[in-house]
Amino acid sequence: MAVRTAKISDPVGLHLRAASRIVQVAKRYDSEIQISYDGIQTNAKSILGLASLRARHLAPVEISAEGPDETDALDALVNLIERELGEEA
Amino acid sequence: MDWRRKPDIGVDAENERLDSALRATGEELLELQGQLQARLGRDHATILDAQLLILEDEDFLAAVRAGIAEGLGAEMAFTRSMAEALIPLDLPGDALFRERMVDFRDVEQRVVRALRGSAEQLPRLTEPTIFVAQELTPSQTAALDLSLVQAFVIDEGGHTGHTAIIARSLGVPAVIGLKDVCSKIASGDALAIDGSRGQVHIEPDAATLRRFTVRIARRKQAEERLLTMREVPAETTDGHRIELSANIELPQEIDLALANGAHGIGLVRTEYFYFQTAHLPSEDEQLASYRQVLDSVPEGEVIFRALDVGGDKLLAAMGGVREYNPFLGVRGARFLLRNPEILQTQLRALYRATVHGAMKIMFPMVCDLEELRAFHSHCEVVRDALTREGVEFDPDVDLGVMIETPSAVAMAKELAQECDFFSLGTNDLTQYVLAVDRTNPRVSHLARPHHPAVLRAIHDTVEAAHEAGIWVGCCGEMGSHPLWAILLVGLGVDEISANAAAVPMIKKVIRSVSLDQARTWAAEALTLKTPHEVERFMRASSNRQLREFLVSGG
Numbered sequence: 001m002a003v004r005t006a007k008i009s010d011p012v013g014l015h016l017r018a019a020s021r022i023v024q025v026a027k028r029y030d031s032e033i034q035i036s037y038d039g040i041q042t043n044a045k046s047i048l049g050l051a052s053l054r055a056r057h058l059a060p061v062e063i064s065a066e067g068p069d070e071t072d073a074l075d076a077l078v079n080l081i082e083r084e085l086g087e088e089a
Numbered sequence: 090m091d092w093r094r095k096p097d098i099g100v101d102a103e104n105e106r107l108d109s110a111l112r113a114t115g116e117e118l119l120e121l122q123g124q125l126q127a128r129l130g131r132d133h134a135t136i137l138d139a140q141l142l143i144l145e146d147e148d149f150l151a152a153v154r155a156g157i158a159e160g161l162g163a164e165m166a167f168t169r170s171m172a173e174a175l176i177p178l179d180l181p182g183d184a185l186f187r188e189r190m191v192d193f194r195d196v197e198q199r200v201v202r203a204l205r206g207s208a209e210q211l212p213r214l215t216e217p218t219i220f221v222a223q224e225l226t227p228s229q230t231a232a233l234d235l236s237l238v239q240a241f242v243i244d245e246g247g248h249t250g251h252t253a254i255i256a257r258s259l260g261v262p263a264v265i266g267l268k269d270v271c272s273k274i275a276s277g278d279a280l281a282i283d284g285s286r287g288q289v290h291i292e293p294d295a296a297t298l299r300r301f302t303v304r305i306a307r308r309k310q311a312e313e314r315l316l317t318m319r320e321v322p323a324e325t326t327d328g329h330r331i332e333l334s335a336n337i338e339l340p341q342e343i344d345l346a347l348a349n350g351a352h353g354i355g356l357v358r359t360e361y362f363y364f365q366t367a368h369l370p371s372e373d374e375q376l377a378s379y380r381q382v383l384d385s386v387p388e389g390e391v392i393f394r395a396l397d398v399g400g401d402k403l404l405a406a407m408g409g410v411r412e413y414n415p416f417l418g419v420r421g422a423r424f425l426l427r428n429p430e431i432l433q434t435q436l437r438a439l440y441r442a443t444v445h446g447a448m449k450i451m452f453p454m455v456c457d458l459e460e461l462r463a464f465h466s467h468c469e470v471v472r473d474a475l476t477r478e479g480v481e482f483d484p485d486v487d488l489g490v491m492i493e494t495p496s497a498v499a500m501a502k503e504l505a506q507e508c509d510f511f512s513l514g515t516n517d518l519t520q521y522v523l524a525v526d527r528t529n530p531r532v533s534h535l536a537r538p539h540h541p542a543v544l545r546a547i548h549d550t551v552e553a554a555h556e557a558g559i560w561v562g563c564c565g566e567m568g569s570h571p572l573w574a575i576l577l578v579g580l581g582v583d584e585i586s587a588n589a590a591a592v593p594m595i596k597k598v599i600r601s602v603s604l605d606q607a608r609t610w611a612a613e614a615l616t617l618k619t620p621h622e623v624e625r626f627m628r629a630s631s632n633r634q635l636r637e638f639l640v641s642g643g
Contacts, residue, residue: 015189020135045146045148046146051189051193
């Protein structure tokens with residue numbers, strides 16, 4: 001299993017559209033991917049799960065992945081959360 | 090009417106309806122997204138992505154399907170799972186997160202609308218009919234005109250299943266669990282149904298018909314004899330009065346219960362009111378239903394059990410864990426206490442109902458004082474709010490707990506100090522004391538309520554209750570069995586709530602023994618070592634009057 005931390009780059013925080021992007025990216029990978037913040041852990045491929053995370057701008061979320069493509073998945077998600085979300089906003 | 094041969098009545102059908110509603114909603118959203126993109130550009134169109142993702146959210150859909158597997162209709166299962174998923178989002182003062190609820194509610198409405206469009210209607214019955222189907226869900230049963238159903242023949246299910254319970258309580262013959270009998274029956278076939286032997290005769294010959302006609306006549310006579318006791322109290326020969334009431338699931342059962350001589354309703358399973366609609370019933374809707382029940386019971390008392398759902402249905406809408414042991418998972422008290430909005434809405438409706446008739450409220454599957462006290466806090470919150478609002482209600486309505494777990498039995502002394510009554514839920518109590526999953530056909534035969542282990546648990550519970558000066562009822566199937574009902578009387582139970590159809594028989598049984606006799610038998614049964622010994626002892630001891638019931642009822 002691989003684990004990394006990423007800070008939410010989107011100035012509004014983890015809003016619904018950002019959460020949708022995370023789900024869409026996570027779904028490209030076969031690995032089981034969990035994202036946790038503030039004591040809540042949720043499946044990164046579940047939009048309703050992600051919606052329950054109250055992560056604001058710069059909140060550190062922990063991403064863990066387990067499976068054949070875990071490293072790639074983590075790279076893509078960290079890049080998305082730390083950079084792309086902020087750039088797109 | 091070829092509907093009854095369709096293989097898709099029930100869980101499979103509901104899952105298919107769900108799938109096609111999800112597909113339809115997905116197409117609808119994609120089309121909308123296309124329009125948005127053309128008008129406002131791609132960025133704006135992506136706001137619909139979240140809604141589309143819900144339609145393929147595996148965790149969430151697993152929760153919905155679990156609800157369906159539990160017997161809910163697809164609408165109810167979807168709405169309930171959505172309500173559960175939204176609880177963490179609904180915190181005051183957090184606009185950003187509450188806003189997303191609007192998006193989710195919108196998807197919910199679209200899916201429910203799609204489901205409504207596809208609702209599979211059971212045919213309307215217009216004449217007395219034998220109902221043959223592979224499966225029957227609670228919501229389908231609720232939609233049937235039960236006064237026209239002469240008998241049920243259902244492929245799937247068992248003795249404690251939903252249809253079996255309703256059929257028993259309506260006094261309608263039912264043969265359930267024959268696996269493939271549906272495929273052997275054609276619409277219009279003449280059928281002779283023997284519910285007590287579990288037999289279905291298709292196109293019976295003249296001799297069989299004659300045999301059935303004689304037996305039906307004889308049974309009618311016996312029932313009429315029993316009904317002559319409608320007005321007399323359920324009293325032992327030495328004048329000890331037992332409060333004899335009936336369990337109901339559907340409001341339609343009340344009339345039969347009272348006609349059969351039940352004094353009150355010892356258990357209203359309120360789940361029915363939640364199965365009826367696609368949304369969670371509002372406070373006012375619930376109040377109307379509870380009033381209707383109270384209005385139909387002019388004299389005796391009505392005991393409402395708070396919503397008792399559970400098992401494998403909360404799952405992973407929020408990234409949680411699937412329940413591998415639903416009977417040990419979030420059910421009964423645990424479900425209610427985790428869903429305070431659902432609980433408080435029901436409590437408000439129940440408290441408001443208190444001015445419309447004599448009633449009590451009880452909580453399912455309470456294990457210990459922490460849970461009981463949590464219920465009391467919710468009741469207090471509700472009472473305070475109603476008082477502030479100037480609503481009329483009885484603040485002192487009795488609050489009781491169901492004794493269904495070994496833990497509740499062990500803590501019965503303490504629980505009795507802090508509640509107004511106990512009701513023994515012997516079906517679950519038997520299952521938990523004996524560690525037997527009563528829905529598992531490989532072991533369900535081991536769920537014997539007359540097992541000495543269960544009898545001892547009942548004995549301890551009654552003793553604790555009476556020491557604290559509160560009364561104990563029994564609302565499990567045990568109270569509908571002639572021999573075990575006598576054991577309950579002997580163990581000191583104050584109230585027996587039986588199936589509506591069993592009430593006359595149980596009354597006659599109670600009136601055929603003395604309290605002394607029943608106590609002696611119960612004391613002896615408590616010393617026996619195996620359920621087999623208990624059964625043999627009770628059969629040998631029971632007098633002639635009792636024995637006449639054992640032929641058909643035992």
